[in-house]
Every structure is written in C-alpha cells, then in structure tokens.
Amino acid sequence: MKKIRLSLLMRVALAIILGVVFGHFMPVGIARVFITFNALFANFLSFSIPLIIVGLVTPAIGELGKGAGKLLAITAIIAYASTLLSGFFTFTTCDLIFPHILKASGTESLISDSGVTLTPFFQVAMPPLMDVMTALLLSFVVGLGLSVINGDTLKKAAIDFKEIISMLIAKTIVPLLPFYIFGIFLNMTMSGKVFTIMGMFMKVIIMILILHVIILSIQYFIAGLVQKRNPFKLFKNMLPAYATALGTQSSAATIPVTLAQTIKNNVKESIAVFTVPLCATIHLSGSTMIITGGSIAIMVLSGQPIEITSMIGFIFMLGITMVAAPGVPGGAIMASLGILSTMLGFNETQQALMIALCVSMDSIGTATNVTGDGAISLIVDKIAKDEGE
Numbered sequence: 001m002k003k004i005r006l007s008l009l010m011r012v013a014l015a016i017i018l019g020v021v022f023g024h025f026m027p028v029g030i031a032r033v034f035i036t037f038n039a040l041f042a043n044f045l046s047f048s049i050p051l052i053i054v055g056l057v058t059p060a061i062g063e064l065g066k067g068a069g070k071l072l073a074i075t076a077i078i079a080y081a082s083t084l085l086s087g088f089f090t091f092t093t094c095d096l097i098f099p100h101i102l103k104a105s106g107t108e109s110l111i112s113d114s115g116v117t118l119t120p121f122f123q124v125a126m127p128p129l130m131d132v133m134t135a136l137l138l139s140f141v142v143g144l145g146l147s148v149i150n151g152d153t154l155k156k157a158a159i160d161f162k163e164i165i166s167m168l169i170a171k172t173i174v175p176l177l178p179f180y181i182f183g184i185f186l187n188m189t190m191s192g193k194v195f196t197i198m199g200m201f202m203k204v205i206i207m208i209l210i211l212h213v214i215i216l217s218i219q220y221f222i223a224g225l226v227q228k229r230n231p232f233k234l235f236k237n238m239l240p241a242y243a244t245a246l247g248t249q250s251s252a253a254t255i256p257v258t259l260a261q262t263i264k265n266n267v268k269e270s271i272a273v274f275t276v277p278l279c280a281t282i283h284l285s286g287s288t289m290i291i292t293g294g295s296i297a298i299m300v301l302s303g304q305p306i307e308i309t310s311m312i313g314f315i316f317m318l319g320i321t322m323v324a325a326p327g328v329p330g331g332a333i334m335a336s337l338g339i340l341s342t343m344l345g346f347n348e349t350q351q352a353l354m355i356a357l358c359v360s361m362d363s364i365g366t367a368t369n370v371t372g373d374g375a376i377s378l379i380v381d382k383i384a385k386d387e388g389e
Contacts, residue, residue: 012359015178016185020198023189031186036120038183041176042348043126048168049338050128050135055165056335057136057321059158061143075275075380079283080319082372086215086285087292087315093211094296095306101207102200102300133342136321169334177355184352197301197353204297205361211289212368219285219375226382237265238374245367251280254370262374267381275380279373284322286368287332287358291318294357295340298350314343332365333358 023031130138146155188197216235224231241258245251255277262272292315299306321335333355340346340354358365 011178012181012356015182016356019182019185020189023186026186031190032119032121034183034186036122038180039120039123041180043124045173045337047126047128048173050130052165052169052334053135053321053338054139055161057139058143058146059162061140062146062155062158071274071380071384074383075278075376076282078376078379079279082219082283082285082376083288083319084315087288087318089215090211090289090292091296091311091315094207094293097207098297098300101203102297135338136317173334181352181356184349200301201357204294204357208290208293208361209364211293212286212364215285215289216368216371219372223375223378226379234265234378237261238371241374242367242371245370246363251366251370255280258370258373262377265374265378267377268384271381271384272377275377276373279376280370283373283376284319284332284369285372286365287322288315288318289368290358290361290365291333291336294354295344298353299344302350304345310343314339317343
C-alpha cells in the first residue's frame with residue numbers, strides 16, 4: 001500500500017485542530033508531557049538558530065559574488081529594493097489597520113511567557129554557541145570573503161555545512177514542528193483563549209492576502225511603466241507561474257514555468273535565464289510581507305508596543321537573512337526566528353504562533369515571490385537594452 005504523505009501545511013493544520021480538540025478534555029498530567037516536549041524543543045530551536053543563520057546565509061552571500069558582474073549587482077539591488085518595498089508597505093498598512101481590527105484585551109497574558117498555564121516536568125538547558133547578532137555578522141564577513149577569494153576549501157566547507165543545516169531543518173525541526181504547535185494550541189485551549197486567537201488570525205490572513213494583490217499590482221505597474229507596455233497583460237502572462245507556485249510551494253521547483261512565462265513577456269532569453277534563477281533565491285517580497293504583517297499582528301495581540309526604529313531595522317535584516325530560504329522547507333520563518341527574538345523581543349509562544357501563521361500562508365508567499373520575479377526580469381531587461389548588453 002502506498003504511504004500517504006501529508007504536506008507541512010496539512011500537518012500543521014491537523015496539529016492545530018487536534019490541539020483545540022484535546023485541549024477540552026485532556027487531563028493536566030498528560031498535557032504537561034506535551035508542554036515538557038515544547039520546552040525541550042524550544043531550547044533546541046534556540047540552540048539551532050545561530051547555526052541555521054551561519055549555515056544558510058554564509059554560502060548564499062558567497063555565491064552572489066559569482067556571475068555577470070554589473071548585471072548581477074543591478075538585479076540584486078532591484079530584488080532587495082522590491083523586498084524592502086514590500087516590507088515597509090506591509091508595516092505601514094498593518095500598523096494603521098491592525099490596532100483597529102485586532103483587540104489585545106484578554107490575549108496579552110496568553111501570548112506572554114507569564115501567562116503560560118501549564119509547566120513542564122523538567123527542562124534541559126541548551127545554550128547556543130553564539131548569539132544571533134554574532135551569527136549574522138559572522139555570516140556576512142565570511143560570505144563576503146568567500147565571494148572574492150580564489151581558494152575553494154572554505155567554500156566547499158560552507159556548502160557542506162549548508163547541507164548539514166538543511167538536513168537538520170528538513171529531517172528534525174520541520175517534522176517536529178506539528179507536535180510543537182500542537183502543544184502550543186493545547187495550552188491555549190486549556191487556558192480558554194484559543195478561539196479568540198484563531199478568529200483574529202483569520203482577519204490577519206485576509207488582510208495579508210489583500211496586500212499581496214496590491215504589491216503585485218505595484219510591481220507590474222512599475223515594470224509596465226519601465227517597458228512602456230500594458231502591466232495587466234504582463235501580469236496575466238505570469239499567472240501560470242503563480243498557480244504552479246501555489247501547488248509546489250517552492251520557488252526553485254517553479255523556475256521552469258517562471259522562465260517560460262518571463263520569456264513569453266518578451267524578455268530576452270539570456271536575461272531571463274540569468275535573472276529568474278537568481279531572483280528565486282534573493283527576491284522574497286511575498287515572504288517578507290507575511291512575516292512583517294504577522295509580527296505586527298502578534299505584537300498588537302500581545303499589547304506589545306510597535307517601535308518604528310526596531311521595525312525598520314527588522315525589515316532591512318529580514319531581506320538579508322531569508323536569502324537562502326527558498327531552497328529549504330520552512331526556511332523563511334526558520335531563518336527569521338533569530339531576528340524576531342533579538343530585534344522584536346518575541347518569546348517562545350509568539351514564535352510558535354508566527355510559525356503556524358507563516359506555514360499556513362507559505363504557498364501564497366511563494367507564489368507572490370516568483371510572480372514578482374517576472375516583473376524584476378522586465379526591468380533588468382530594459383536596463384540591459386538601454387546599455388547595449
């Protein structure tokens with residue numbers, strides 16, 4: 001008999017449902033077993049986050065030093081600018097709207113550490129090898145160095161370490177995430193606040209969906225303006241790539257379709273072959289939108305003040321730390337947990353809610369990412385034509 005494999009989204013959804021159901025009748029003694037697992041997993045996650053950052057970001061930055069020189073720099077700058085535009089647009093919009101549609105009353109104690117109603121039987125300390133900022137700085141320094149040196153010994157070591165970290169995420173962290181989320185929602189249900197949280201999350205998801213449509217419209221309006229062509233027709237031609245990304249949940253797996261549709265938009269093939277795979281790695285406007293919007297929603301629900309300076313720094317760092325995320329299952333939110341903790345002060349429960357929210361919208365974020373890649377290719381194509389390349 002063929003083994004049935006559920007997607008991560010289905011497993012997380014099932015974990016949430018079971019957490020809500022069992023939370024209504026599970027004895028406290030048994031529930032504490034799951035809370036104990038959550039405490040151990042949260043400590044292991046804290047230990048892993050610096051390793052994830054070094055393992056994913058270092059080789060990704062090192063690889064950016066290879067390629068077509070000036071054209072590479074132009075594409076990378078446009079992709080990063082698009083990611084920042086998405087982040088700041090989301091921040092501005094959500095900061096204005098979420099305080100009015102989300103009410104923090106009654107949820108602060110649930111989301112804060114002090115509001116946990118169940119305690120673990122025991123805990124095991126798992127201190128990380130370095131803090132998150134040290135990991136980020138180390139990744140930038142080594143990654144930039146790898147992009148310019150001639151030797152390949154350290155490059156091979158960085159790639160091997162990336163493989164180890166990718167396996168850690170795919171074989172250990174991601175499979176255990178549903179159990180972790182089950183424990184979070186079990187605890188929420190037993191505290192009597194789960195339906196309040198889930199109802200507010202639906203508002204967040206709808207809001208972010210609307211913002212995705214708007215950001216794609218902005219991207220193709222700019223591309224159409226640059227190319228002096230109809231933006232609606234350009235966007236329509238990219239819909240097959242959007243649909244494919246919804247199904248595959250992978251920017252990398254969607255590259256053949258994205259490439260074909262980009263060429264259909266009359267982008268020179270040599271430009272499309274260069275920009276589409278590159279943007280699949282470094283352009284993350286959709287994922288940035290989900291993480292930025294989700295973080296603001298959780299801060300509002302927690303009664304946590306939203307500091308503009310912290311959010312500005314967070315968005316700038318987000319666009320860099322997610323650089324290698326598209327190639328790793330759950331990579332975007334995994335790479336972001338460190339800066340959520342250090343820059344926004346998220347605790348374990350807030351991080352778990354972010355994981356649940358981001359996983360539930362992962363396919364939509366990926367679809368927005370790859371569809372936006374087509375707009376960037378159009379802009380780079382125009383620049384290359386104007387410069388005679």
